[in-house]
Amino acid sequence: MADKIATREGYGKALVELGEKYDFVVLDADLAAATKTGMFRKKFPERHFNCGIAEGNMMSVAAGLAAAGKIPFASTFAMFAAGRAFEQIRNSIGYPGLNVKIGATHAGTTVGEDGATHQCNEDIALMRTIPGMTIINPADAVEARAAVEAALLHKGPVYMRFGRYAVPVINGEGYKFELGKGITLKEGNDVTLVATGLMVSMALEAAETLKAEGICARVINIHTIKPLDTELILKAARETGALVVAEEHSVIGGLGSAVAETVSAAYPVPVLRVGVEDTYGRSGTVPALLEAYGLTPANIVAKAKAALAMKK
Amino acid sequence: MNPAKKQELSRIASNIRLGILDAVHAAKCGHPGGSLSIADIMAYLYFEEMRVDATRPDWADRDRFVLSKGHTAPALYAVLAEKGYFPREQLVTLRKIDSFLQGHPDMKKTPGVDMTTGSLGLGISAACGMALAAKIDGKDYRTYTIIGDGESEEGQVWEACMFAAHYKLDNLCVMVDWNGLQIDGAVADIMNPTPYDKKLEAFGFHVIMADAHDFDAIEAAFATARTVKGKPTAIVFKSVKGKGVSFMENQVGWHGVAPNDEQYATAVAEIKATM
Known part of the structure; x- marks a missing residue:
């Protein structure tokens, strides 16, 4: 029986690991414990910025940071990233092609008990319509970790989709991630x-x-x-x-x-x-x-x- | 301010107004009212206040400007042309197909435009991001942004204000162009966001009230803003929409309509007469 780990765990761990090696900052909207950016905050408190429960502002702030040369990871639940902040992602990040990485967790139905308001089944559709947006939806925590590094190294906006629920780990140690390749x-x-x-x-x-x-x-x-x-x-x-x-x-x-x-x-x-x-x-x-x-x-x-x- | 400097700034502001009229008239559409109301502020910003170099629009240590009320792009384009970012003759390509002068500011197309804006409420947040980047990198550049008074009806403006105060962005200067009019009528009648001073103070800003068309007042406001530490500054500029063209002043109808040939000629003559 394969181990089960949520892809958001892979996201959080990847941020901490990559934080040693690369210069980037992380934004969250009062969900750091759930999105797992809290791990990064603990290790690099001076590079983690809580934006409070204001996702639209967070996305445009991320755009401003990127316009000034920083690489921001902006995290919240998929519903509040692709959903609530769609227009900010489209106009502040997508249209100018700014180098912002969006870490959207709790995507899809597997949010579970929180119900329909939080189960975002529309984010891929929304993000696909934005020209120049890269969309990554990893299958397991191993792929998630690799995807975060690939997103970081890619120049341009990236939407990463992660889940709350622990899912089987299907990839092994030597796993190689190639952006855009199935x-x-x-x-x-x-x-x-x-x-x-x-x-x-x-x-x-x-x-x-x-x-x-x-x-x-x-x-x-x-x-x-x-x-x-x-x-x-x-x-x-x-x-x-x-x-x-x-x-x-x-x-x-x-x-x-x-x-x-x-x-x-x-x-x-x-x-x-x-x-x-x-x-x-x-x-x-x-x-x-x-x-x-x-x-x-x-x-x-x-x-x-x-x-x-x-x-x- | 000494008279020579004031005269020079007035000349620049008049050139900006002429640039706005040329561009909007040629485009046969656009937003003259709110462009004319910020012409004096733009002149002071780019010719006195900001550390910018037209030969190096991507200079990493430059001061940043975000026109959050992006529909008044003609004012930004006119000052950038006046400053030498691109030839003034190009202003008449505004809004034309394949022009680098889009209907709303586009940082990828226009040299000197620091942020893509146009959708109201988004620019001030981006300015916060730039100011935060300067803090993170230990750089001394400052970030300036102008929001419209109508724009402040957008909730995101206040999210950004909370953010700016929370992160003590004293390198950020938010200007409100308080001309009192928005597309559908008087701001006070549509959705009254006043009092700006008390609201911005409550949100953690150092607030300065100033006359948008008095260079002494503009200079004093920016000088004070530079001395404020530990909190962002907001300058609420009381302005006249359509300032400089008598028949456009304080007329809501000139928010987003271009002058016809006759009106254009009259407006240009009025501005030239003051030069």
Whole structure:
């Protein structure tokens, strides 16, 4: 059984480690304990700035810091970063292309008991519409740590999406992160399971189930949602002829949409989506919520079979 | 202030006003009223107050200016041209396709523009970020920002004010262009944000009230701002919207409308007559 660690833990640890090596500052909006930037604050108090519960101001302050040559990491929950501060991210950070790193935690349904107001299933869709924005959604804490360094070294705005819930660690010691490059975790030619974030481990599980039924599924981990590794996606479309995209996000505007847009324009094949249907979340334990919204290996399996049936 | 200096600043301010009129008239749209109201402040900022060098717009130790009320970009472009950041002849390309002079300030397109602004409330926060960066880096550059009186209806302005006082940004100078008018009418009638002085004081600012069109008052205000330690300074400038063009003064209709050819000629003649 794999260890389970939340990707936000990977974020917090990465900030502390990288803080020794690189010159950057961290902003938070009264959620340092939850976003895990508190670890950085403890180690580097003079480089951590609490902005209070004022996310819009925090994003524009981050833009000003970047305009003056600093590299700021601005952290809050995904709902208050991509949601509340969308316009500040779009106009203060995205449009001038400023070097701000947004660490958005508690993304998606796995916020759990806090319920619909805090379950942000829209952030990928929102961030994707901002020209020049890089979006990273790591699958586990190992990938999260590597992604933070890649984001730091990348010049330009980056939106990093992290989860609250502890998820299986699927990557090992020698893991290498390459911005914008998807990772083929499992070869297969019947159907491709494209997954991001915590759905990656579920896609691997689904592939095992499919294998037992004689279906050989390819599994691709897309940690960088924008820019999307279109080459890898189109290769999968050509070689397997059917895709299922799984994400802990609305089926509208997220990775599923990005893949469908890519495939429909260049090599049309069936693309089915696993994600939160057009609805709000609700309170509940994470396992109960994942089940309720179909964010499960079983649903990926079902969609894979449906996609297979649609193949020409 | 000695008379020669005052005369020179008046000349510069008049040139800025002419630049605003040239640009907005050529564009056939834009915001003359709130550009004209800050012309004297802009003249003083760029020719007396700020440590800037037009030959080095990216100089790391320069003072920063953020036009939080970004719709009055013509005033910023006019002063930058006057200062030599780019040729004055370029002002008439304002708002035209592919011009480096966008409808609202764009730091990536225009030399001398320190921050992209236009969406109200965002610029003052960015100015806070710049002032904080100076503190972190132990640098002595100062950051200046002008917000509109109507702009202060945006909640983010007050978030930024809290931030500036909390982090003791005494290297930050926030100016309020209190011209009393916004698009839909008198600021006092639309959503009254006054009293600015008491509110800003309560938010932790050192507050100075000054006449936006009196160079002695402008000079005294900035001199005092430099002496304030441990807190940010706000200068609430009482101004006249449309200042310098008689038929535009205090007229809400000139917030965002360009003069036609006849009005333009009259306005230019009025300003030239004072030079």
